[in-house]
Amino acid sequence: MTWVLLRGLMREQRHWEDFPARLAAAYPDERILTPDFPGNGSRWQETSPTRISAMTDFLREELKRENADQQPVSVIAISLGGMVATDWISRFPHEVRRLVLINTSLAGYHPFYRRLKPENYPALLAELWQRQPAQRERLLLSLTSQHHQQNPAVLDRFSSYAQEYPVTRKNALRQLSAAIRFHAPRQTPAVPLLILAGAKDRLVDPGCSLSLAQHWKASCAVHPDAGHDLPLDDPDWIIRQIRQWASSP
Numbered sequence: 116m117t118w119v120l121l122r123g124l125m126r127e128q129r130h131w132e133d134f135p136a137r138l139a140a141a142y143p144d145e146r147i148l149t150p151d152f153p154g155n156g157s158r159w160q161e162t163s164p165t166r167i168s169a170m171t172d173f174l175r176e177e178l179k180r181e182n183a184d185q186q187p188v189s190v191i192a193i194s195l196g197g198m199v200a201t202d203w204i205s206r207f208p209h210e211v212r213r214l215v216l217i218n219t220s221l222a223g224y225h226p227f228y229r230r231l232k233p234e235n236y237p238a239l240l241a242e243l244w245q246r247q248p249a250q251r252e253r254l255l256l257s258l259t260s261q262h263h264q265q266n267p268a269v270l271d272r273f274s275s276y277a278q279e280y281p282v283t284r285k286n287a288l289r290q291l292s293a294a295i296r297f298h299a300p301r302q303t304p305a306v307p308l309l310i311l312a313g314a315k316d317r318l319v320d321p322g323c324s325l326s327l328a329q330h331w332k333a334s335c336a337v338h339p340d341a342g343h344d345l346p347l348d349d350p351d352w353i354i355r356q357i358r359q360w361a362s363s364p
Contacts, residue, residue, distance in 0.1 A: 116212070117146040117183045121174070123194025124290050125282045127156025130273065134350040138191075141354050145189075150177045152199075154286035156276075163286040167195075167297040171202045175210070187212035191357075193346065194218055194319070195290065198297045201304070208305040215309045215357060217345050218316055220323035221299040248277035261315045261342035262349065269347070308333040309360045311353060313341035334360050 118138060122130055128149035135147045152170055154163030164170050178184045189212050192200035197219030204211050252273040256264045263269045310333050312324035321337060328335035336356045341348035 116142075116144070116186070117148060117188045118142065119174075119178070119183070119188045119190045120147065120149045121190065121192035121196030121199055122149075122152075122155070123196050124294060125155065125287050126194075127151050127159075127276065127280060129156065129276050130344075130347070132269075132347055132350070134346040134353070137350050137354055141358060146183065148178070148181060148183060150174060150181075152290075154290060155282060156280050159280040159282060159286075163289040163293070165289045165292050165296070167198045167202050167293050168206075170199045170293065171206065174199060174203070175207070184210070189213050189215075191215040191353075192217065192219070194343070195294050197221075198294060198299070201299050202297070204304045204306050205300045205302070211306050213307040213309075213361070214304065215311065215353075216324070216327075217311045217353070218313060218319055218321070218324060218343050219310075219327070220319050221297070221327065248281070249274040252277055258318050259342055259344040260347050261313070261317075261340060263347055264342075303331045304333075309357065310335045311338070311345060311356060312336075313338045313343060313345045313348065315340050316343045318343040334363075 120131060120135060122128065128151050131149055135149055139147050151158045152163065153161035153173060164173065175184070178188070187210055190200050190203070192215070194217070197216045198221065200214055200216065201219070201221065204214055249270065252270055256270060256273065308331060310324050310328040312321040312335070314321055314337050325335060325337070327333070338345060338349055338352055341352070346353060
């Protein structure tokens with residue numbers, strides 16, 4: 116069995132921190148894959164797609180290259196990665212065994228002012244034009260993390276990632292365009308689904324996750340004090356929720 120972990124806007128596989136290792140410890144017999152989308156991480160020099168469906172198509176080809184397409188995979192996806200996963204299960208439900216969505220919002224279900232809180236617009240626009248990695252990452256951490264926004268070690272690591280594999284302004288805008296334009300299908304997903312959210316998410320209204328779970332009649336859990344980057348704030352809580360959900364009848 117394979118777990119596929121999908122990150123969000125302008126993020127790469129290293130932003131999972133030690134979550135993949137913790138997941139591997141919980142599921143020692145299962146493979147963990149953390150692919151980067153074009154424009155991010157090791158693929159920073161590639162052009163980001165402007166459609167979520169194109170990201171899905173890229174991901175499916177990547178799984179073929181990794182020989183991970185022989186049986187359905189389990190998926191954990193956060194933010195923009197959740198949009199890709201939603202598109203994936205709507206078009207190819209037989210390829211996904213189960214799905215965990217973290218702090219995901221979807222056009223067609225949620226208004227734009229809940230998908231991205233308006234008070235963050237100026238800061239995010241400034242971030243797109245900010246050329247200093249440390250300043251960009253400090254801003255992003257302040258918006259996405261409740262437990263590590265003042266953690267110098269995390270800031271240093273994330274700044275080094277941005278220096279080594281910088282997301283270009285062009286690719287950032289292309290990814291943002293893909294996220295804004297994506298409309299999720301209205302039908303309920305045909306795979307087992309767990310939705311997780313951080314109650315202190317400063318970027319996206321956590322009510323988006325709650326309403327999505329209600330629409331889709333999915334299992335849902337809310338962390339009382341985590342932010343948008345739930346895998347960074349409390350990775351063990353996520354794994355406990357997954358294990359409890361996966362073992363329930």
